[in-house]
Amino acid sequence: MTDLPPKMDDETDSATATHSAAREAGGQESKASAVDELVDHIRTLISEDGLKVGDSLPTEKELCERFHAGRNTVREAMRILKTYGVVKVRPKVGAVLIDERMARAFDLFAFNTLEVSRETFVDIQGFRSLLEVASFETLFDNVTPEDIADLHQVNSEFLAAKTAVDASEIDFRFHTRLVAVMGNKAILDVYKIMKPVIMKIMLKAKTVQTFSTVTYSEHAEILETLERRDRTAYQYKMKSHLDAGFRHFETAKPAE
Amino acid sequence: MTDLPPKMDDETDSATATHSAAREAGGQESKASAVDELVDHIRTLISEDGLKVGDSLPTEKELCERFHAGRNTVREAMRILKTYGVVKVRPKVGAVLIDERMARAFDLFAFNTLEVSRETFVDIQGFRSLLEVASFETLFDNVTPEDIADLHQVNSEFLAAKTAVDASEIDFRFHTRLVAVMGNKAILDVYKIMKPVIMKIMLKAKTVQTFSTVTYSEHAEILETLERRDRTAYQYKMKSHLDAGFRHFETAKPAE
DNA sequence: TCTTTCAATTGTTGGACAAATAAAAGATAG
DNA sequence: CTATCTTTTATTTGTCCAACAATTGAAAGA
Known part of the structure; x- marks a missing residue:
């Protein structure tokens, strides 16, 4: 694929x-x-x-x-x-x-540990954009103060991360927790299954320092827009956040 | 909710x-x-x-x-x-x-002895709403006259459908073709994996007559809004179309 | 080259014991 | 006597072993 x-x-x-x-x-x-x-x-x-x-x-x-x-x-x-x-x-x-057949169906693809091509990257980030940006209505409807607190908690763990792998693990947890707010098990299952690919993308685009500075503050800003129920700002911030890694891929893989 | x-x-x-x-x-x-x-x-x-x-x-x-x-x-x-x-x-x-994981993903749902639970129905339709309604921006950006023609073609096959199974197969093809317009393989794969569940939902909500009348014209209307690039109308029509089956499930399971 | 035999591997069965746990029995406090 | 907690018991699943049947690639033989 x-x-x-x-x-x-x-x-x-x-x-x-x-x-x-x-x-x-x-x-x-x-x-x-x-x-x-x-x-x-x-x-x-x-x-x-x-x-x-x-x-x-x-x-x-x-x-x-x-x-x-x-x-x-x-x-x-x-x-x-x-x-x-x-x-x-x-x-x-x-x-x-x-x-739980739906979850198992997506489990089938947990074996993928292949190299992430540029096409895959574009597809996955497009998918994530749909799940995390375009879903803002459901998100804003369902989000509770407890969710926000949880997200802040997860984000704060960045400061203690030692390796890039740890940091990307936390990064993924943050986004997973966000998707969980929607309360849709099918979507959450899909997101979890994409973990290996998403993790690879996160790792490829960032170093451990980037995580504890840029990513951390971007997450914080996103949370703030979520807390304020500022739809426009949320969409803008989240979209930018997801598109950030784009450069690394476009320069990394020139053509094929 | x-x-x-x-x-x-x-x-x-x-x-x-x-x-x-x-x-x-x-x-x-x-x-x-x-x-x-x-x-x-x-x-x-x-x-x-x-x-x-x-x-x-x-x-x-x-x-x-x-x-x-x-x-x-x-x-x-x-x-x-x-x-x-x-x-x-x-x-x-x-x-x-x-x-052969993709083939096995379909096998999972060959277990048609199990009913689709109401939770699954709500989740799946929510997911589809995200993929087919909220994605309208990408959709409108990518859609070509050829896509529209294909979709009309698929929709016209409803008129020749004899059984409800045939009709729901066409129904699924229509929506799959629509999702394919986005050009995102990851999303398309996920949509295909969900085929058995989506088919079951389609079957539960409709009879063969409903297919060849209501569904057919709803699809036609959706295509029309897509052709006119009428974002608002598209979202409204598609959302209503997806929510149509809701009643069948809400009356089915009173409470628990 | 074809056939037969052999040997290695998986398929199936039955039994034995360990681990987990729901249900029943018992103990204790009020 | 009743209610609640603790202990025991019995049942069921989890793992392992041993044996034999079925299958079939590979070697031996014609």
């Missing part, structure tokens, strides 16, 4: 419709493993029993007996469901249905 | 989201399970050895020995990586690195 697509249409090779309807067709469907079959069974069990978020699944032992499977097989199937974010398992209490 | 997640700070004790920077801080790390630790280890192994798509991972036995873990623990860790679409395992040949 590096190059910008030419206004891509859609086309996602229809990966969604892969469930069931495989083995009954008598096809050469590569013979699903016991674990995969078990996942299918549990899925139909959820569907047929009308289980909903908050309900409990049978215990491992019961699943073993009901579907004639070994316990480790059941455990691997449950591991898949856990990874999907549809169940939460705790010792003694068992498996409870949840729905 | 809506029951937002209680200003979650950070920390979502998920499986793989426990990225590094955890154990060195000596915090109250809730003691990650052996499987989660192993996933982390394997990830750093991939990273440090510079493994890429097509390369092989060590065998189960080697992983057992190297990380002092039981074989079932290793298997559950590998099961997570398989579910994430990061490795493909075949008997005898072992685990090979792949990258």
Whole structure:
């Protein structure tokens, strides 16, 4: 995911419709493993029993007996469901249905530790601008004095930061806390997933000294506009703040 | 207004989201399970050895020995990586690195047995509002006559849609094409990942008849405001369009 | 070159024990 | 006797081990 697509249409090779309807067709469907079959069974069990978020699944032992499977097989199937974010398992209490699939979907991309290209930088900063600047209405509606206090607290930690990595960690925490003010879990999830990329961008653009001086005061100014409910000033300050790193990239990567 | 997640700070004790920077801080790390630790280890192994798509991972036995873990623990860790679409395992040949994460993201939502919760609905529509309404500046800057023509084309397909599923597919294509106008790949990717949820929301709120009448004309009106570069009208129309499904959800779940 | 055999690896099962914890039983204070 | 806190118990999940089946790439043989 590096190059910008030419206004891509859609086309996602229809990966969604892969469930069931495989083995009954008598096809050469590569013979699903016991674990995969078990996942299918549990899925139909959820569907047929009308289980909903908050309900409990049978215990491992019961699943073993009901579907004639070994316990480790059941455990691997449950591991898949856990990874999907549809169940939460705790010792003694068992498996409870949840729905955190959105968060897990974005988790998939936590592996990215590749080099940040200029295109990616532009995209990510554009995204952040949308999340942190354009959302000012929701932000101003929801922000509480407690939020402001928290943000000041986080920002003050800059003064104790020793390394650039520490500082960028605090920088990210500041912006994450700001996004959290909106109270939208989906947006917060997306923001958290972008952490590795955002951190790289922060690190690339700044040294530890820049953090404890420029970044710190810029954050403080942003907080002040937020506190005053000054929409115009907030948008201006935040936009400038996000665009600051632009130079480093434009000079760093001339062309390709 | 809506029951937002209680200003979650950070920390979502998920499986793989426990990225590094955890154990060195000596915090109250809730003691990650052996499987989660192993996933982390394997990830750093991939990273440090510079493994890429097509390369092989060590065998189960080697992983057992190297990380002092039981074989079932290793298997559950590998099961997570398989579910994430990061490795493909075949008997005898072992685990090979792949990258099918995007496809897996869609698989997550093949679990259509679960209802979309009201919280998710509110969050997602809020997110879409940000992406499709608040981004109007970028949108108006980038939109070309070709884009408009494409959007008209997609919208016209409503008239040929036979089932509600077909129609919601077209509906999603329309909005995806609109988001693509911004030319931001990161945003487009996120939007595509959300496809299954968005589709479900679309389906829940509408019947096939609604699609071919109300939705079609609402889209047409939106396109018209876009063509006229009427910012105010665009925001109003699009916001109303997105908020339309709200009623269906509010009456569905009375309280809790 | 083809076939057969072999060996290594993953897939599945069952059992054992440790860790966690909700529920039940008991103890204590009022 | 009641209520609250503490302890015990029983159940469930977490981890590990051992064994065997299934798969299949690789070597041996025809």
